[in-house]
Amino acid sequence: MSATxxxxxxxxxxxxxxxxxxxxxxxxxxxxxxxxxxxxxxESRFVIGYLHRNHEKISEQKGWIRALPLTxxxxxxxxxxxxxxxxxxxxxxxxxxxxxRAEWLRVIAAxxxxxxxxxxxxxxxxTDLGATTLFLYCFREREPILDIFEKLTGQRMTCHYVRIGGxxxxxxxxLDDGIRRVLxxxxxxxxxxxxxxxxxxxxxxxxxxxxxxxxxxxxxxxASGPVARASxxxxxxxxxxxxxxxxxxxxxxxxxxxxxxLDRFTVRLEEIRQSARIVRQALDGLxxxxxxxxxxxxxxxxxxVAYGAVxxxxxxxxxxxxxxxxxxxYRLKIRSPSFSNLALIEDTLVGWKIADVVAILGSVxxxxxxxxx
Amino acid sequence: MDERGWxxxxxxxxxxxxxxxAPWVAYLVPVVWILAIVAASALLLVWLERKISADIQSRIxxxxxGPWGLFQTVFDAxxxxxxxxxxxxxxxxxxxCVAPFIALVPAVLLYCVIxxxxxxxxxxxxxxxxxxxxxxxxxVIGVILAGWASNNKWSLLGGMxxxxxxxxxxxxxxxxxxxxxxxxxxxxxxxxVRSQAGGSWHLWPVSAPFLKWNCFTIPGxxxxxxxxxxxxxxxxxxxxxxxxxxxxxxxxFNTEYSGFRWxxxxxxxxxxxxxxxxxxxxxxxxxxxxxxxSQGTGVFTVLGDGVLWYIIKVSxxxxxxxxxxxxxPRVRIDQMxxxxxxxxxPLSLAxxxxxxxxxxxxxxxx
Numbered sequence: 001m002s003a004t005x006x007x008x009x010x011x012x013x014x015x016x017x018x019x020x021x022x023x024x025x026x027x028x029x030x031x032x033x034x035x036x037x038x039x040x041x042x043e044s045r046f047v048i049g050y051l052h053r054n055h056e057k058i059s060e061q062k063g064w065i066r067a068l069p070l071t072x073x074x075x076x077x078x079x080x081x082x083x084x085x086x087x088x089x090x091x092x093x094x095x096x097x098x099x100x101r102a103e104w105l106r107v108i109a110a111x112x113x114x115x116x117x118x119x120x121x122x123x124x125x126x127t128d129l130g131a132t133t134l135f136l137y138c139f140r141e142r143e144p145i146l147d148i149f150e151k152l153t154g155q156r157m158t159c160h161y162v163r164i165g166g167x168x169x170x171x172x173x174x175l176d177d178g179i180r181r182v183l184x185x186x187x188x189x190x191x192x193x194x195x196x197x198x199x200x201x202x203x204x205x206x207x208x209x210x211x212x213x214x215x216x217x218x219x220x221x222x223a224s225g226p227v228a229r230a231s232x233x234x235x236x237x238x239x240x241x242x243x244x245x246x247x248x249x250x251x252x253x254x255x256x257x258x259x260x261x262l263d264r265f266t267v268r269l270e271e272i273r274q275s276a277r278i279v280r281q282a283l284d285g286l287x288x289x290x291x292x293x294x295x296x297x298x299x300x301x302x303x304x305v306a307y308g309a310v311x312x313x314x315x316x317x318x319x320x321x322x323x324x325x326x327x328x329x330y331r332l333k334i335r336s337p338s339f340s341n342l343a344l345i346e347d348t349l350v351g352w353k354i355a356d357v358v359a360i361l362g363s364v365x366x367x368x369x370x371x372x373x
Numbered sequence: 374m375d376e377r378g379w380x381x382x383x384x385x386x387x388x389x390x391x392x393x394x395a396p397w398v399a400y401l402v403p404v405v406w407i408l409a410i411v412a413a414s415a416l417l418l419v420w421l422e423r424k425i426s427a428d429i430q431s432r433i434x435x436x437x438x439g440p441w442g443l444f445q446t447v448f449d450a451x452x453x454x455x456x457x458x459x460x461x462x463x464x465x466x467x468x469x470c471v472a473p474f475i476a477l478v479p480a481v482l483l484y485c486v487i488x489x490x491x492x493x494x495x496x497x498x499x500x501x502x503x504x505x506x507x508x509x510x511x512x513v514i515g516v517i518l519a520g521w522a523s524n525n526k527w528s529l530l531g532g533m534x535x536x537x538x539x540x541x542x543x544x545x546x547x548x549x550x551x552x553x554x555x556x557x558x559x560x561x562x563x564x565x566v567r568s569q570a571g572g573s574w575h576l577w578p579v580s581a582p583f584l585k586w587n588c589f590t591i592p593g594x595x596x597x598x599x600x601x602x603x604x605x606x607x608x609x610x611x612x613x614x615x616x617x618x619x620x621x622x623x624x625x626f627n628t629e630y631s632g633f634r635w636x637x638x639x640x641x642x643x644x645x646x647x648x649x650x651x652x653x654x655x656x657x658x659x660x661x662x663x664x665x666x667s668q669g670t671g672v673f674t675v676l677g678d679g680v681l682w683y684i685i686k687v688s689x690x691x692x693x694x695x696x697x698x699x700x701x702p703r704v705r706i707d708q709m710x711x712x713x714x715x716x717x718x719p720l721s722l723a724x725x726x727x728x729x730x731x732x733x734x735x736x737x738x739x
Binding site: 015017023024025038039126127128129130131132133136137140196197200202203205206353354355356358 | 426429430431432526527530533611612614615618619620621622623699700701702703704705706707708
């Protein structure tokens with residue numbers, strides 16, 4: 001791919017540098033074209049599309065049921081919410097009832113994977129700042145969560161757990177105790193992260209006040225999720241537009257003030273605690289019953305439009321579907337949170353140093369599969 | 374000098390026939406010995422680094438080759454030796470090829486004046502410390518040349534950072550050492566160690582000869598703290614690993630290097646790590662002198678002054694450096710400069726004044 005990048009003239013003492021698509025800290029195949037004066041960024045352009053896999057068009061051809069597993073690959077660090085968003089769009093379009101127990105299991109799975117995703121964020125953010133040990137600690141904590149998903153769905157990452165009209169499998173016997181144990185371990189180790197990282201003077205100097213984004217700007221760019229909340233946009237779909245059974249849970253939505261890298265980090269650490277709270281409540285109140293509405297193998301959606309949006313680990317994951325009475329959506333549009341969040345920081349980078357670029361990019365926590373779809 | 378006895382003894386015994394024919398052979402002994410130390414310490418340190426980082430990060434580290442994976446680095450070194458020697462087409466070929474060796478040579482040369490034990494010194498110069506500081510500043514040239522000659526923008530940025538960082542941190546490094554020169558009243562490395570031996574405080578059955586170590590004087594303690602921080606920066610270790618900052622500059626100045634030439638950079642880096650720990654041991658922590666008894670008897674002979682204590686002290690310091698590396702995040706370039714210019718350099722200048730007062734009150738220890 002040879003994208004022509006329009007960038008201002010490079011004068012003497014300035015350097016045009018390609019950061020990525022193969023660079024350790026672009027979190028995938030993102031290409032940053034940077035005009036730099038020494039180490040300071042004068043202009044930045046993002047080039048995306050290196051991981052474009054045409055999920056929308058493929059879904060329109062494969063049909064609802066066979067396209068659903070593909071959504072795991074859109075945001076591969078938080079697959080449950082992607083599945084949920086697509087299933088939600090199909091259910092709203094076709095008017096499918098979801099059993100009560102399935103809704104609760106969806107909450108448990110989604111919140112557990114949110115914790116896993118935020119742990120990956122915290123770890124990679126640490127690596128970006130040179131603290132490689134935090135990465136290993138976070139992955140140590142993430143591992144038992146993936147083990148839970150292996151027991152629950154047979155897969156560690158691309159789970160394909162949420163189905164149209166329910167979930168794939170019921171909770172295996174004994175797993176609820178396992179989940180509680182894992183949550184207890186993770187929560188007991190979060191203070192260690194604070195000691196090692198959040199309250200570390202070097203880290204504070206590196207991230208405090210770096211790359212601030214104002215709330216108005218975050219709203220204007222359609223940013224969502226922890227990135228928007230760190231800037232002070234108090235918006236969370238789970239609370240403000242409750243889908244599923246989220247209105248029955250008691251949880252807080254952490255909001256930052258500065259919108260700097262530190263806020264984006266601490267907001268996510270707090271979300272880990274809140275997600276653990278939700279999972280515990282869900283395990284306590286898990287109702288009995290069926291986990292899946294039996295659907296025809298040739299599941300069809302009627303003519304009409306529907307939008308299913310859920311709060312993913314990175315923000316609002318929305319699937320806009322147009323049905324035409326066939327087994328496939330006539331048109332499927334994926335609204336991915338990473339795309340909007342990435343656009344938000346393109347001009348935020350100007351004036352910061354190359355080390356800050358890595359910090360700011362890491363703090364936004366993009367998944368390139370989600371950006372490019 | 375009686376402490377050169379080991380070389381003469383060696384030459385006088387089984388090497389006598391050789392020495393009579395070709396006296397220069399005697400000078401090969403320290404050369405071989407130093408090269409062996411550099412290579413062995415680098416191999417051992419890489420293994421240690423992996424094991425220690427694994428321990429800190431709740432991993433296991435290498436386990437497959439040899440006991441506790443001890444031979445892993447040997448195989449790694451062999452792999453690097455047989456790899457293709459890649460020189461980028463656009464690189465400045467001669468400079469690119471020579472740069473790693475320019476970085477390595479000072480690291481090897483510096484070992485000449487490090488006293489490992491009583492008499493275990495290749496060249497006991499009376500200006501040993503001066504030689505150390507002068508030769509030590511040459512290594513940065515190799516790094517800058519590598520960054521420039523690679524013709525890669527990341528390498529260039531890494532080379533620029535290396536130039537800024539290494540030159541900046543040499544100043545507090547030098548100035549903190551000056552305090553020790555004032556206290557000890559000599560530039561000779563052996564004299565500095567000997568001036569720290571034989572502390573007076575004795576509490577039967579334990580004696581405490583370590584109380585005369587320079588780190589137990591006020592200016593000596595400050596100098597040790599300043600020197601160790603500056604040393605972290607001079608050997609490119611976290612939190613000051615900016616020249617190769619992997620998450621920012623891909624691999625910094627050695628981005629384009631692979632195989633043997635990359636291994637030479639690696640060798641230089643690790644022998645420098647052992648070296649700054651050795652310098653700190655010599656200047657601040659009593660060198661080879663024992664903290665327990667200066668002259669052991671019977672089975673306790675090994676606990677007396679000797680190479681063992683040098684190795685133990687260096688190991689402790691190296692462990693601390695690795696511990697810091699695997700714990701802290703990296704600083705930004707402007708913060709790195711602030712630490713030096715606003716913190717370390719004024720403090721080390723103040724420490725020189727403290728050392729002057731100390732010398733006026735206590736006198737030179739030599």
